[in-house]
Amino acid sequence: MKYSEWEVAVTEAVATALQVNHADASGVVEAQPFYMQQSWVKGMDAQQTATKILAAAQVE
Template sequence: MPKYFEWEDAVIEQVAEALDVSHSDASGVVGAQPFYMQQSWGLGLNAKQTATKILAAAQAE
């Protein structure tokens, strides 16, 4: 299992690719969803699964 910061960086990369935005912009999107980050880490979801949850949550706002 990766360390949290490695997993978080992988989530940010997935979001950046999905939205076609910079790493820093994707970091802002991920940072705005602390609940889903914490929940996904606790459930052992991978970066792609977590990015999917975060993108869905961000689009619902």
């Protein structure tokens, strides 16, 4: 899977979890570049990454 495909899958998982549209979910994902990069390097799947991003977003 290419990074861009994985990023879309992460965004879709965030959108589903928050019950928001793609644009709003994209904003949440883009606000967490560190977790996106770390998750990609570690080979985490989209759902694992979305869970990590949502947890980080609630803390901040």
